[in-house]
Amino acid sequence: MEDDLVQQLTAAATEIASHAYAPYSGFRVGAALLLESGKIVTGANVENASYGLALCAERAAMVRAVAEHGAHIRVAAIAITNLNGQPSPPCGACRQVLSEFVTPEAWVVFRAENGWEKRPFSAIFPFQFALRGANK
Secondary structure, three states: HHHHHHHHHHHHHHHHHHOEOOOOOOOOOEEEEOOOOOOOOEEEEOOOOOHHHOHHHHHHHHHHHHHHHOOOOOOOEEEEEEEEOOOOOOOOOHHHHHHHHHEEEEEEEEEEOOOEEEEHHHOOOOOOOOOOOOOO
């Protein structure tokens, strides 16, 4: 993945994080998805007083991508960041949701302990839950 594309995705994720609704944790996260078509779709986390109903930035972006572009889309790269400077790899629920839409070689870029980390999706989520016969 080219450095200028990584920079573009991380910038989009950082910008959208400013739209996060995080009155409880103050942890404002943004995600940017690069679709195979070249379009970038973003999402921010949305918290809720009933904590289990909170929506992570990655899933917000994925839902938006499907709503705007259809269920046939494929994600070529993902960038996740937050405005708190903390490590922010995707959580398990986000990894599972993303797994239904990522290409086999999709890259994930996220804040880690020592700066930005870039890994293939298969390395961060090696065992996807899938139903037999499901179409991808």
